[in-house]
Structures are given as C-alpha cells and as structure tokens.
Amino acid sequence: GQNIDQPTEMTATEGAIVQINCTYQTSGFNGLFWYQQHAGEAPTFLSYNVLDGLEEKGRFSSFLSRSKGYSYLLLKELQMKDSASYLCAVVPYGQNFVFGPGTRLSVLP
C-alpha cells in the first residue's frame, strides 16, 4: 500500500511564507498532486508534479523529490483566505488517487 504523511496542523501569520511537507511510500507513481479544501467544501486542484523539481504557480509552488519520497507545498504572502486543509495525493502506477490525511492551515492576522 501507500503511506502518505503530512503534519496535522500548522499555523502561520498573514503575509508570511509557510511550507507544508508531504512524505510518501510508493514504488512508482504517475504524479503527485496538491489540493486545497476549505471546511465543508470540495477539494480544488492546486498543483501537479511528475518530475523532480519546483513548479511555481503564482503564490503557490510545489516541489518534488522522487528519490526521497518527498514533496512540499510552499505558500507565499499568506492571506486569511488561505486558511484551509491542504491535501497531498499520489497516483501510483495503474491505480487511483491516494490522498493523504491533509494539513489544516490556520492563517492568523
């Protein structure tokens, strides 16, 4: 099976930078995804990595190291609306999405 670990909760200040880590164990996969989910709402797609390195999309960036089974989501210039859960997910070869438990981020003024 696949084990995906993320910190349960994080707190940061408005305007700051926060890094949310994700570690996983799978022999091979078709990509690593990050989703944002506000409480009681649908998850929304943020980013996708299939190769090692950094993918930047505005205030959000995602990094992947396949050899280390490690990814992080970097959020810059935090805003109050960024308070949400952030879900890391992998797509193992021939299988469906496996979601991590999510990290609940609270942005304080």
Added chain:
Amino acid sequence: DSGVTQTPKHLITATGQRVTLRCSPRSGDLSVYWYQQSLDQGLQFLIQYYNGEERAKGNILERFSAQQFPDLHSELNLSSLELGDSALYFCASSVVAGGSHSGANVLTFGAGSRLTVL
C-alpha cells in the same frame, strides 16, 4: 462552479433507510469517482467508473453500490444506513481513466452531498 454537479446537497435520513446520490461529471470527462469524507477524516476512495464500466473499487461497503449511465452521470446508492455512514460524499470526474502519465489525471470535484443519518 467546478462543472461537476451533485445532488442533493444535504440529506437527512434515519438508520436502516436507503438513499441515492447523483453526480453529473464535467462536460467531456468520461471517468467518475466517488469519495467519502467523514468528519475530520481524509478522503476515502469508494469506486470509479469509466465510460459506463466499473474501473476500480476502493473501500466500498457491500451495502453501497454505484453505476454510471450511458449519459455518463453516476449514482451512488447507500442502503441499510448506519449512524457511521454520516459523511460528505464527493463525486469527482476526470478526462482519462487514471494511471496516465499526465496532468489529465486531475480530478475535478463536485460540491458534495452531506448525508446525516439519525
């Protein structure tokens, strides 16, 4: 609006009852997935359909069943409901069947159906 439509948004029922949740995928998407998310829990994969055929099964109980119709909409049937079935049920769709080496894997989620079993 993600383009994935789920009905009903809220549903309250009693133990032992049966309910049907409905999902219309985003236009052009052939694959439909069902997920369960209990309070403060992660997304649990239930089942996937691709172009009308069952593609993959996850942790779906025998009391639950689903199907995808020729127009690609899908229904999730939950029967003999128990208190523990209270959860958010999400439908998601994607262009491809999954497992492909591209961003076409991206899942687009509907707003969910919140089921409360009393």
